[in-house]
Amino acid sequence: MVMRNRDFTLLWSGSAVSALGTSVSTVVYPLLIIAMTGSYAAAGVVGALATAANVLLQLPAGVVVDRFDRRRVMLVCDLGRAVALASVFVALLYGGFNLWHVAGVAFVEGALTVPHRLASHAAVRNVVSPEELTAAYGQNEMRDRAAMLMGTPLGPALLGLGSWVPFLGDALSKVVSAVMLLFIRKPFQAERVAPESAGRMLDDVREGAAWLFRQPFIRATVILVGGSNLLFQALQLAVIAKLKTADHSDSEVGLILAAAGIGGTIGALLAARVNAKLSLRSVVIGANWSWALLVPMTLLADDLWVLGCVLALIVFIGPIWNIGVDVYRLSLTPDGMQGRVSAAAILIEYGPIPLGLLLGGYLLDIIGVTWTIAVITAGMVLLALSATITPVINQQATRQEVSS
Known part of the structure; x- marks a missing residue:
């Protein structure tokens, strides 16, 4: 059982506390600013800065994670975030709110979270055995989803105690994460040669991206994820618009979104077992067709509980896909390229999210809820057909595809 692995448990626990703190502050930033x-x-500007840091720094952060000791990278990121968040805590405690100070801290937190997350993700392969890898990533997926689920109500509750309280809590969460790292015995990476000159960072970025695109199955799956993420952002806006058009309250909207979060957490709990029973081909094709069938049901479901169950099923499938595909990719990626390859994959998978929000917003304004969901459904069917007819996905993905 992977949670009996002392080093993994320390890594997991520290990241869990840190993820909860980040989830709290993510919810609190717009509430505080408004x-x-x-x-x-102003709240939108701060959110955009945090998102921009996440997108723009993926590739250089991947190089940093592959060049330097991953434990030290995580320590620097934890302590840097703790100092930045503590500065907001002190300012608010003494009544010194400044919009650009808070915006700068949001950017710094987002920027330092990128290499921390990449280093943590890459380190797992070195602190668990190959047999424990799927279970380990299943635990990580569950941890992250549970942190988001818990942080959403916890953030406003802490904000009610005082504007500075959430930021003190988040700063302390980063300190706890850093302390946990100090007690892990195993190295976070294989032995490597001395790092190359920093002047070659662009070449390193290209090397990681080129490796990813030479793997046909991995290339196909990250493109599919990028497409589905774009559509799901538009779908979330469409569901909110559907509920508000029907005069449902904000609390009812929150309840429906919470149901989706619960579905994702349950999916993360079961993902390792499901992946052990199904081929990767079945997971990839089955997930896309399941989404194609479930998305139009959000339009047909008028009862709140039915809609909540449909959304929970949609999100339930996500962790099963994530863990199956991620473990496959991480198992094949050379240790010295883990950061760069993961960064390139994340950029392709999550880069379209802002476009999905824009697309959803414009479609809702122009053609309304019904036709917007119809367009999203058509997009999901197209992705499912692509997954079904793509030759490399139809081949059983068990062989090593690493190209020289």
């Missing part, structure tokens, strides 16, 4: 300034635009 309360202090009354401006939704």
Whole structure:
């Protein structure tokens, strides 16, 4: 059982506390800014800065994770985030709110979270046995989803105790994560040669991206994920618009979104078992067709509980896909390229998310909820057909595809 692995448990626990803190502050940033300034635009600017850091720094962060000791990278990121968050705590404690200070901290937290997450992801392969790898990533998926689920109500509750309380809590969560790292015995990477000159960072980025695109199965799956993530962002907006059009309250909207989060957490709990029973081909094709069938049901489901169950099923499938595909990719990727390859994959998979939000917003304004969900359904069917007819996906993905 992977949770009996001392080093993995320490890595998992520290990251769990840190992820909960990040989830809390993510919810609190817009609430604090709206309360202090009354401006939704200001809240949007801060959110955009945090998102921009996440997208823009993926590739250089991947190089850092592959060049330097991953434990030290995580320690620097934890302590850097703790200092930045503590500065907001001190400022708010003494009544010194400044919008650009908070915006800068949001950017710094987002920027340092990228290499921390990549280093943690890459380190898992070195602290668990190959037999424990799928279970380990299943635990990580469950941890991250549970942190998001818990952080959503916890953030506003802490904010109610004082504007500075959530930021103190998040800063302390980073300190706890850093302390946990100090007690892990196993190295976070295989032995490597001395790092190359920093002047070759662009070449390193290209090397990681080129390796990923030479693996046909991995290339196909990351493109499919990018497409589905774009559509799911538009779907979330469409579901919210459907509920608001039907005069449902904000609390009812929150309840429906929470149901989706619960579905994802349950999916993460069961993902390792499901992947052990199904071929990777079955997971990839089955997930896409399941989504293609479930998405139009969000339009047909008028009862809140039925809609919540449909969304929970949609999100339930995500962790099963993530763990199956991620473990396959991480098992094949050379240790010295883990950071760069993961960064390239994440950029392709999550880069389309802002476009999905824009697409959903414009479609809802122009053609309304019904036709927007119809367009999203058509997109999901197209992805499912692509997964079904792509030759490399139809081949059993068990052989090593590493190209020289």
